[in-house]
Amino acid sequence: MAVSVVNMIPNALSNETFQDSEPNLAVNPANPLEIAGTAFTVDPGGGSNAPIFVSTDGGQTWSLNLILPSVAGSFVGTFDITLRFAASGLLYLAFLRQPSTGLRLDVLRTGNFSTPSPAPTILVDADTSPGPDQPFIQVATQLGGNGAFHDHVYIGDNDRPGTSTRTSTVEFSNDAANATPPSPSGFVKQIVESRGTAFQDAPQVRPAIHPDGRPRRRLGDGREPVQCPLRARRAGRRRQGRRQGREERLGAVLRVHRAAADRRRRLDRGRSSQQLEPLHRLGRHEQRHVHDPRPPLAGPRRNLVGRPADPHERDECVSRDQLAWRRRPALSAGNGKRHFAALGDAPRANLERLRDDHRPRARDGAGVDARQELRPLRRRLRLRARAREGLLRDLLGEQHAGSGELPERRYLPALDSNRDFYVRDWTDNATSGDDGVEPSTHPYFFTTSDVWNRRSNAPGPFNANDQPTNENPRNGSGVHGRNWAFARIRRNATGVADTVNAKFLFSEFGTGSNFQVAGAATGTNVPFAASELVKTSPAHQWQLPATTSSHLCLAVETSTATDPIVAPSLLGHAPGWPTTDLMVLNDNNKAQRNMGVYPVSGSTPLEYFVIVHNAALLVRDVILDYGVAPQAREFLRELALAEVGGKARGTKLSGTLILNAMQPGENRWVRIRLPAVAKAQGPLPVVFFERHGTSRVNGFAVAPQPAEPSLAGGANALFHADVLRRAAALFGLEKADAAADAAEKRVREGRIDPAGYAKLLKGDLPLLEEVAKHSSFRRDVFAAAAAATTLGQVIGKAAAVTNSHSNLLQALDAGLTAGQKAHGDTADIVQTVSWMLAVLRRHKLTAALKAVEQPSKKFVSAYEHGRVGADGYPTYVRQVLPALEKLGSKGQSIKDALAAMKANLGDPRLLQGAHHRLVAAIDAEA
Known part of the structure; x- marks a missing residue:
């Protein structure tokens, strides 16, 4: 792709050689056209506020926004400025400023970064002596659990005088979006250096937040002792040996591993006084990179890269020395089995390519032409904390005017926006939706995605929120099990014609179940004209066998010659496994819909069953974080979860359910009981996230949809037909196929009249009871027989019959699935x-x-x-x-x-x- 270089500095200031130093850049993940930059720039008019650089057109044009408190007429009134956007678009800045008695730290928050009004909120204003140095800010927005949408802000600095020469510090807030002055506005200061020696730490403390939510730190350390990785420890009170509170996703209390007391290996024994770049991980393993600048006579200079020996034991790392030395190293972890250590050394970009076992490949240690080495993979390599493909400038290497020096950084080109195709993970409304950013910024990436199923070859309407209308698939042979899958594919720029291939897959509804091909394995081609930005794929026909449940998850993978998926495919796998990388969140070429919406009506409590499959290759406790969605809590005031045939229980509106010691490939079921919601507005989701450690690797939602009795009954009648066809195929019940056809004929435009509904249930109840006997799995753990008895008692009672019928069908469907999977899948x-x-x-x-x-x-x-x-x-x-x-x-x-x-x-x-x-x-x- 072509790379454009844009001068951000106003012409009137372009001859300066000092103030515009130590630049920093941030891209708004909520709108990648919005970019903010900083340097030691002063107000050209001599005012009391210093500027930030702002662009609202993707970096093509820039202007100054005077929002940083400073001193009028100062030569350098603000310095050491770093900034980051949260997923919501809030901008946070940490910087030093004058006037001060020592070094004065300010932390600002603004919701409108491009204009000076309203003025930013000053969260921290700390003027101490000698004071903190080199503040470096990182921000992550929590996507789920208690504290969803909280902004976690971490600022690494060298806070002097510290404690007994221990000065490496992290200042953090776990809810900076809602923090209110006065300073410090809830920010907590934590010294992360555990050793006390004669001299203070070096200035650089560089935080980076791992995709699983754990912050990491790099300490600049000019002394001999080992340089240690940091660990996030979840905060919580303990009572009778059980943790009562838990910090969701993002660690708040940090400590350094002590080599003498910890079995984990040391990462580096050398001095490391130069600036260290933060950890960034986008591949399958963590990567840690350390620069050792010891003089040549003391031995070879080392750039050490470490990773966990086992991807499931993330804190254990190994190290490897004798990599070729380069100045100012940076690091990126590749995707799949590719790992890269990129080492900047002008004038060529140097690349070390490492095997999955972390040993060098054939070209290890040699300077290579990065464009040639990475041309097939250039879209997937990231050398900095990335916010958006196609936004290339992260102004890290300083370049003074007239110096004649090139920056030591080299950045590999990303994919052009007109060739970067994606499928939305989420759409909130007609003006707010996923724009292809990786990883996705929305917690519910499986409920409103742009992949959906229909029972005809037309894509159906989009609702008022610009969301597709999904229909549950139908099972059966011939026309009965014929379905059509669709995906809406986008790109953010026009200019070239291309053809996108869309492959569709399905899996059992729940979490952890592996995906199978839906329809032709070759997928469906979607041609884009040069002028087209958005296109819905042609109907992709697929057949759901009669023996398969119609409660499913649907996924799509899109690819072109220049924009492939990140391997591996979902085919044969589940999101998050075989490692704990989110396959869907981290790849905008993949999307899944995993929410069951069920029309309901009446006063009977509701029951649903979901499958939990251990997709890992190890025995583990499968952890499910769950909660009633905020918009549903007014109506769903009770929730009861139970592991079918097991001990796990959940009775709160949100919490954690743990299925202990699940074997690889094992299936278990969870029963979900909800109160009747006939008069509520819906859908009313109960959301589940599968969690491994601190990583949320998959998710699904169960959402009752209050509806008129005729609509809820019509949905039940179609599900009734699906269950009967399935039983006919599995057990050879001759009457079941004919009964399924009769049930379908009673439904007109999704509705069934009350008299016809009562007649259907009276006639088919004996057949449903027979199916319950055939499907009884492990002594009828799904209680299908009891549900059939209940339905028989309420036939003719309009307020109770609809939900009772649904409960029986849910139990029968789960029992049939369990019986099948017991023999293989x-x-x-x-x-x-x-x-x-x-x-x-x-x-x-x-x-x-x-x-x-x-x-x-x-x-x-x-x-x-x-x-x-x-x-x-x-x-x-x-x-x-x-x-x-x-x-x-x-x-x-x-x-x-x-x-x-x-x-x-x-x-x-x-x-x-x-x-x-x-x-x-x-x-x-x-």
Whole structure:
């Protein structure tokens, strides 16, 4: 792409050689056309306020906004200025200013960065001696849980005199958006240096906030002791050994790992007095980068990069030295299995490319032409905390006028906006929606996304909030199970024609279930003319089998030759796994809709069931953060959650539900009980987030929609038909198919009349009771028989029958799904293969691993790219089965599972179930 260089400095000041130093830049994630910059610039008119630079057109033109308190006529009245936008568009600034007795720290907040009125709010005004030096600000907006939409602000500085020469400090607020003066407005000061020596810390304390919410710090340290990574510790009171409070997502109390008391390895033993750039992570592992400027006679200079040895143990890191030395190192973590250490050294950009095991690749240590090395990946590399693709200037390398020096930074080009296609994760209303920023800035990325299903080949209307109208899919053979998927695809600039490929996928409703292909694996092509910004994809036809539940999650992946998805695909995976990177939030080429909206009417309490699948390759407690959405709390004043057949319970309107010790690939269900909401306005979502550690990796919502009785009854009648068709396909119930057809015929334009509804229920109740007997799973843990009895008692009672019918259908559907999955699931094929490799590796079964590893990786890659599906699974199993049979001597359960695999080579679903049992047996007995 072409790179334009824009002079931000007014012409009248362009001959200066001092004031415009230490520039900093911030892009508004809520509107990437809005950019703010700072330097040591003074008011050209000699006034008492210093300016910031503002642009509202993506950096093409700039103006000054005089909002920083300063001193009239001062040569340098403000300095060390850094700034960041929150997800809401609020701008926060931290800087030093005059007049002062020492170094005076101010922290400002403004909601309108481009004009001086209203004046910014001064949150912190601390004038101490000698005072803090080099403030560096970072901001993150909390997206969920208690404290949703709170702005967490972290300012690293060198606060002198400190405590016993310990001066490296972080000042923070966990709700800066609502903080009110006077200073310090709720900001808390925390010394993060744990060591006391003869000299103070060096000035630079550089915070960076990990995507999982944990802040990191880099300390400038001119002494010999080790340079330590920082850890965020969740704040909370403890009573009787249980934490009563929890800081959501973002750590508030920080401490330094002590090498003498901590088993974790030291990151660096060398001196590090030069400025260190903050950690930025966008790939699969954390990356830490440290510069060691020790003189050559003391040994080779080192740029050390560390990452956790295990992606599930994020605080443990390893280090590697002997990387080629470069000045002013910076770091970016790539996506997928690509890791990069970018080392600035004019005049060429130098790049170190590291393998996933963190050993150097063939070209390690050599200066390379970054454009050639990264041309296929240039869209995915980020060297700074990024806010938007296509906005290239982060004015880090100072360049004084007339110096003839080039900045030491080199930035790789991002994708042009006219080739950066995306699907919205969210739309709030006609004027507020996702504009493609990565990661997405909205907590509910699965409820109003621009991917949806219809039961006809027309995309349907968009509502008043510019949101598509989704219809639950239908199951069955032929026309009964025919559905059409749509996606609205966007870009932010015109100018070139291109063709976008859209691939659609579906998974079970809930969290953790792996995605399968919806329709043709090749997807649907969407041609864009050079003048088109937004386009809805053509209808993508797909068939939902009769044996599958119609309660599903739908996803889309879009790609072009220059704008591919971030690997891996969702196909065969669930968002957040195999590692805890959010596949959907961090890639604007992916979107998912995972909210069940259910029309309801009447006075009967409601019951729903959702599936929870452990998509990880390890045994773990699956943690669900849940809460009634704010707009629904007026009507949903009660909530009861229960693990079906288990002990986990939740009775508050928000909290955490923990499903203990779930095996890889295991499924469990959660029952959701809600009060009747006939007179409420809806939909009324109850939102769930799957959390691993502090990372929210997936989410879904259950939303009752109050409706007229005829509409709620009509929705029930169609779901009634889906359940009967499913039972007919699974159990050979001849009457069920005919009854399903009759139920559909009673529905006209989504409605059913009261007399027809009562007749339908009276005639089909015995059939529903028979389905309940067939679907009874583990002694009817879903209580379908009891729900059928209740429905029989209220037929003819308009106030109670609609919700009672819905409750029975929900229980039957969950029971049918549980019974099927107990024997196997083709959606879990890739996870089972990956788990097998992990188990063989963990138990050091070297011979078996060597024999199956390459065929397994080849099969998984082909599956993820759509070159092979479930029909190719038996061929792969036949290839690896001889090596696995050699493990039969290790236990009877292994022998039994191997026998089941050989017996089911003709049925991919049953074969997957036997394969899963084999891996579990190897893990238990090896």
